[in-house]
Amino acid sequence: MSDIALDxxxxxxxxxxxxxxxxxxxxxxxxxxxxITLNRPERKNPLTxxxxxxxxxxxxxxxxxxxxxxVVVTGAGGNFCSGGDVHEIIGPLTRMTMPELLDFTRMTGDxxxxxxxCPQPIISAIDGICAGAGAMIALASDMRLGxxxxxxxxxxxxxxxxxxxxxxxxxxxxxxxQGRASELLYTGRSMSAEEGLQWGFFNALHASETLLAEAxxxxxxxxxxxxxxxxxxxxxLHQEWNMGLDEAIEAEAEAQAICxxxxxxxxxxxxxxxxxxxxxxxx
Numbered sequence: 001m002s003d004i005a006l007d008x009x010x011x012x013x014x015x016x017x018x019x020x021x022x023x024x025x026x027x028x029x030x031x032x033x034x035x036i037t038l039n040r041p042e043r044k045n046p047l048t049x050x051x052x053x054x055x056x057x058x059x060x061x062x063x064x065x066x067x068x069x070x071v072v073v074t075g076a077g078g079n080f081c082s083g084g085d086v087h088e089i090i091g092p093l094t095r096m097t098m099p100e101l102l103d104f105t106r107m108t109g110d111x112x113x114x115x116x117x118c119p120q121p122i123i124s125a126i127d128g129i130c131a132g133a134g135a136m137i138a139l140a141s142d143m144r145l146g147x148x149x150x151x152x153x154x155x156x157x158x159x160x161x162x163x164x165x166x167x168x169x170x171x172x173x174x175x176x177x178q179g180r181a182s183e184l185l186y187t188g189r190s191m192s193a194e195e196g197l198q199w200g201f202f203n204a205l206h207a208s209e210t211l212l213a214e215a216x217x218x219x220x221x222x223x224x225x226x227x228x229x230x231x232x233x234x235x236x237l238h239q240e241w242n243m244g245l246d247e248a249i250e251a252e253a254e255a256q257a258i259c260x261x262x263x264x265x266x267x268x269x270x271x272x273x274x275x276x277x278x279x280x281x282x283x
Contacts, residue, residue, distance in 0.1 A: 041077025057113035083132020119231030
């Protein structure tokens with residue numbers, strides 16, 4: 001075994017016992033589905049410098065997880081996330097130097113990069129307020145489930161900033177279209193749940209009382225699939241934005257050839273021959 005392979009194996013570990021300081025973390029009984037709960041309900045779950053950094057570091061490290069196959073992100077108390085804490089982030093930002101400000105904006109962008117780079121599909125379960133950085137966490141997720149009460153706002157302009165924040169000008173047009181994204185980013189207005197569903201921001205809407213269970217059920221369904229192949233799908237969904245069609249087809253040919261060498265591909269074939277449902281193990 002090569003030194004690189006040994007190093008990768010050394011870093012692999014289970015995340016079932018992960019204990020964050022700035023949000024809640026729970027794992028399903030089978031160890032495959034993790035749920036992150038932003039837990040400052042008295043203030044609609046705003047982010048702080050520390051919670052930004054901890055979320056970034058968690059998503060960066062999930063590539064080494066031996067157990068977690070999908071991640072659900074939600075908020076406590078009937079809201080998803082109100083964005084950066086006005087008193088703990090926005091106030092201090094007004095007193096920072098340019099190098100300090102750039103360190104902060106790069107850190108928040110690194111959270112989005114980490115979410116897109118981690119191999120696990122991410123599902124956001126969004127009720128109530130979903131604003132600013134919270135809207136960006138939702139946008140960076142692979143899928144979004146909402147409720148009729150969900151109000152999503154990219155409200156950077158309302159605090160005197162550009163709509164260009166944490167990748168919004170790249171991600172949002174790809175999800176809902178250039179014109180709709182432009183309106184939301186220029187005005188900072190809330191997108192209603194029904195608009196979000198019609199425009200493709202939400203995959204589905206559910207009742208508030210069943211939202212988290214629906215998200216976890218979807219995550220469980222995906223976790224039962226060929227998770228190595230899911231990671232390849234996520235990677236190419238991200239990378240192909242910057243490819244021409246010929247490049248994309250070649251990248252997918254190479255990726256699929258790799259997936260055809262997995263045991264899960266053989267398991268699917270053997271199950272088909274035996275007229276059984278395949279049981280995937282992610283390798």
